[in-house]
Amino acid sequence: MTQRHWIAIATFGSAALMLGALGFQFLGGFHPCKLCYWQRYPHVVAIVIGAIALWMPNRLLILLGALSAAVTGGFGVYHAGVEWKWWEGPTTCTSGDISGMSTDALFDQIMNAPLTRCDDIVWQLAGLSMAGWNAILSFVLVGCWLMALRRA
Structure with missing residues (x-):
């Protein structure tokens, strides 16, 4: 396979994983936690x-693609470890902009927000x-990026 084939596989692999995550969220009702994001x-x-x-293949872009896939794979390993209680996850949670909200509106937003803990395995x-x-699939994508690099 050519370099562009490997880049396409890695790119579409990340796109497929993102579409899967969004499908679980919006079609399956599985609300993401902080580590999911x-x-x-x-x-x-x-x-x-x-x-x-x-469009414009070069070694630096390919290395950055491999690094991005490795980072998400690392986050996946970290998140899986939190889920299996191997280590503690983040103790903070995320929130949006609350400036300009009344106390009642803020309370309603808090009470109606879906709560997903990072240490719960929902699927x-x-x-x-x-x-x-x-994690597993992202490290496979790292391999695809590295195969593209080999073809450079």
């Missing part, structure tokens, strides 16, 4: 890098959670 950002970066690298397949699958 952390795993999504590097996939978005990898998709953008991949789109640019397909699993073959004993692996979504975070575990993200």
